[in-house]
Amino acid sequence: MKEQKVTCIVCPLGCEVTVKTQDGKIVETTGQACKRGEKYAAVEVTDPRRTLTSTVRVRDGASPLVSVKSVKPIPKELLFASMKKINETRVKAPVKIGDIVVPNVAGSGVDIVATTDVA
Amino acid sequence: MKADVAVIGAGPAGLAAAIAAKENGAKRVVVLDREAYKGGILPQCIHNGFGLHIFGEELTGPEYAARYIDMADNAGVTFMMETMVLSIDEHKVITAVGKDVGITTIEAKAIVLAMGCRERxxxxxxxxxxxxxxxxxxxxxxxxxxxxxxxxxxxxxxxxxxxxxxxxxxxxxxxxxxxxxxxxxxxxxxxxxxxxxxxxxxxxxxxxxxxxxxxxxxxxxxxxxxxxxxxxxxxxxxxxxxxxxxxxxxxxxGLIPENELAMGLNIQMDSVTGGAVVDSDMQTSMDGVFACGNALQVHDLVDFVTEEASRAGKAAAQYKKIAKLFVNTIAGSGVRYVVPQKLVRDGIDKTLFFRATKVTRGWYTIARCRGKIIASRKRVMCAPGEMENLVIKDADISGGVTVTIEETKT
CATH class of the missing domain: 3.50.50.60 (FAD/NAD(P)-binding domain)
Incomplete structure (x- = not known):
């Protein structure tokens, strides 16, 4: 039996939810004030994901960097592998908002796109 | 130069105020900003979480800014970038210095202060x-x-x-x-x-x-x-x-509203918010001068800055010098401050914005007038870091309105 603690972020209450798992399956969830907390904690324990935002170096641009984001949340364990790829990437100006800067970052199936224009 | 509405600051507050001023009939709307780019602090806030309230999606700061910059350009707002406002006088004449214009003056019918804030x-x-x-x-x-x-x-x-x-x-x-x-x-x-x-x-x-x-x-x-x-x-x-x-x-x-310009005008200030004292039209103690955004009170969400600034921009576009009937708002027990500080008796329902002094769970936010409760909400949690609001009906206002946060509703 494995026990994990999760702070729920669905509402400002911030419940401390305890999730017990056996062989990767949830057997008990305690500490949450509502059903939304139970659902949030289940996702956090089984498949936690985060939207990644960062910057990519721009060649010959009006700014040295372009801000970027993952179009969807990516698995939490791929955050640092994704950062490595993002920091190795160089793009040439001009860059438009929504342009794909890194496709399928770190094998996550999620693209990294520009969130601003750089002339 | 002459302007119907002049807006100081091209951040989220200034952009929303200028757009609203245009939408409400102001012909020439001029936004002045000392930076070379529009959007204020948003371009450096590359993380997501902006716009959930207004757009129902999580945008990054640059994306949120881009939407309002596009709207302002489409509305025909005039921008004067790399232009720093030095002073405003009591006749609403703005003196500014800029790379392209040198030292220049703008005679404005109405002015919106949207300078934002600085870090401590x-x-x-x-x-x-x-x-x-x-x-x-x-x-x-x-x-x-x-x-x-x-x-x-x-x-x-x-x-x-x-x-x-x-x-x-x-x-x-x-x-x-x-x-x-x-x-x-x-x-x-x-x-x-x-x-x-x-x-x-x-x-x-x-x-x-x-x-x-x-x-x-x-x-x-x-x-x-x-x-x-x-x-x-x-x-x-x-x-x-x-x-x-x-x-x-x-x-x-901590963040401190940037108000050297307001203080130069001898506008009445609120020592708790660090911003100007405003009425429910977002007008300061000086006729035709309005304030909004983080220059008025430090916000936690940009969506609320946009909404507040839209009200200021609309009121600036519709500004006429008229005598107004006011009542005051009062921060009572458990409440650090209330904005707006004055309510205009104009038949329009009002939203009061305020902050808690401490963290409470399951307490009530209450607005009272002459001892009678005119609005209240039970809150799972109140914290100084999250702005609260209550809507009150103009018809229920018969004197000063006191806002409190209390354990029980009595």
Whole structure:
């Protein structure tokens, strides 16, 4: 039996939810004030994901960097592998908002796109 | 030059005010900003979470700014960038200096103050010890990392758990820095729970509540800080002090509305918010001068800045010098301040914005007029870091309105 603690972020209450798992399956969830907390904690324990935002170096641009984001949340364990790829990437100006800067970052199936224009 | 509405500041507040002024019939709307780019602080806030309230989706700061910049351009707003306003006089004549225009004056029928806020600086904290390099505000570090492409340091301690400090803890960690801890003087964090989870817990960065920096060390570059726990009166407990080595100290210790222009006009100020005193039309004590955004009161969500600024822009476009009948709002028990400070009796329902003095769970926010409850809400949680609001009916206003946060509704 494995026990994990999760702070729920669905509402400002911030419940401390305890999730017990056996062989990767949830057997008990305690500490949450509502059903939304139970659902949030289940996702956090089984498949936690985060939207990644960062910057990519721009060649010959009006700014040295372009801000970027993952179009969807990516698995939490791929955050640092994704950062490595993002920091190795160089793009040439001009860059438009929504342009794909890194496709399928770190094998996550999620693209990294520009969130601003750089002339 | 003449303008129907002149807006000082091209950040989220200024953009929304200018768009609303255009939509409400102002012909010539001019926005002045000392930066070369529009959007204020948003271009450096590359993280997501903006616009959930207005657009129902999580945008990054630059994306949120881009939407309003497009709307302003489409509405025909005139921008004067790299132009800094030096003063405003009592006839609403603005004196500004700019790269392209030199020194120029703008005669405005109405003015919207949307200058935003500044971070409280290291000087204001008067931390004992050395004055080495490597000590800066979290927002300065954010600009270095996100706009200029420099890392300000490797081993980082953050003082203050405001949202900018939390966001920078994650950002510096993702870029390879070792963020050792975040210290918070108060027994609770001023940041959103979501940011504590996703910026600190995700990376096992400890949040030390009731802790502060008592000394800085380092001749050229910062070599470390002495930290200590504080007692209930926020005084450091000497026996708990310990040395933490670091080369960078980031400060996220509060925001201060930027109001030199308002003070130059002798506008009535609110000593608690640091912004102007406004009525429910967002008009200051000077006829035809309006205020909104972080220059008026420091907000936690940009969506609320946009909404507030839209009201100010609309009122500026419709401005006529008329006698108004007012009642005052009063911050009662458990409430730090209420904005607007004055309510115009004009038949329109009002939204009161206010902040709690402490963290409470399951208490009520209550608005009273002559002792009678005219609006109330039960809140799962109130915290100083999250702005509260109550809607009251104009018909229920028969005198001053007092807002309180109480355990029971009686």
């Amino acid at each position: 600086s290291s000087g204001a904290l008067m931390l004992p010890g050395d004055r080495p390099a490597g000590v800066m505000s979290a927002g300065t570090a954010q600009r270095f990392v996100n706009m200029e492409g420099y890392m300000p340091g490797k081993d980082v301690v953050i003082l203050g758990s405001g949202d900018i400090g939390l966001i920078m803890a994650r950002r510096m960690t993702l870029e390879g820095a070792n963020v050792k801890m975040v210290l918070e003087l108060m027994p609770y964090s001023g940041g959103l729970t979501r940011n504590i989870v996703q910026c600190l817990d995700d990376f096992d960065i400890p949040l030390k509540l009731s802790h502060t920096v008592v000394k800085m060390h380092g001749k050229q570059r910062l070599t470390g800080v002495t930290i200590a726990k504080v007692d209930e009166n926020l005084n450091p407990i000497e026996s708990t002090s310990e040395f933490v080595s670091c080369d960078t100290l980031l400060l996220s210790v």
